[in-house]
Amino acid sequence: EVQLVQSGAEVKKPGESLRISCKGSGYSFTSYWISWVRQMPGKGLEWMGRIDPSDSYTNYSPSFQGHVTISADKSISTAYLQWSSLKASDTAMYYCARPVRVATDAFDIWGQGTMVTVSS
C-alpha cells in the first residue's frame, strides 16, 4: 500500500525550533516529489513547497520562502519540514502529499497530517 505517515502532534513555544517528518512507503520514494501543505484552523489549503527526494531540489511558495526549510533523506524515504524559530501564526495542520503522476502537483496520496500548536 502506498502511504505517507507523518510524525505526531507538536506543542511548542514561540521562538523554538521544530522539524516534522513524512515517511513514504509502498513506492519508489525518489520517483515522486513530496509537497507540504498548510491548513490553518478553519481555513483553506496553502501549498508551501516541494522537494525532489532524488536530489533534494526544492521549490517554495513565495509566501513561505525563507520561513521554512524542506529537506529529505532518501536513504530512509523521509521528507521533513522545519522551522528555526516558530511563531504563534505557525499554528496549523501540516500535510505532506505525493502527486498522482511524476512531475505534476495533483496530490492523490496524503499524510494524515501533523498538528503544530505554537503557544506561550
Next chain:
Amino acid sequence: EIVLTQSPGTLSLSPGERATLSCRASQSVSSSYLAWYQQKPGQAPRLLIYGASSRATGIPDRFSGSGSGTDFTLTISRLEPEDFAVYYCQQYGSFFGQGTKLEIK
C-alpha cells in the same frame, strides 16, 4: 501569481440534487494543470479530479470535471449524503482556491 476564485462560497442542496461548483482563474490555466479535492472535517483532502476532467482512482462517476482557460467546473450529478464537504480547486504550481462548502439543505 494566479488567483483561483471559487463560487459559491457555500452551496446548500439536498441529497439527490445536482451540484455545480465553479473555479475561476485570474489568468488562463492549462487544463492539464487543474485539480479538484474534497475535504471532510478531520480528514486530509482527497483528490477527485486532475487534468481538469480525469477522475482519480476510486472516484465515483457522479463526479465530473470540465472547463478550460479561466473557467472550470466540478459537477456532482446526484448528491449522496457522503458528498457534503468542502471542495477545493487547485492549479498545479500550486495554488488552491478558497473552497466551496457543500452543505445539506
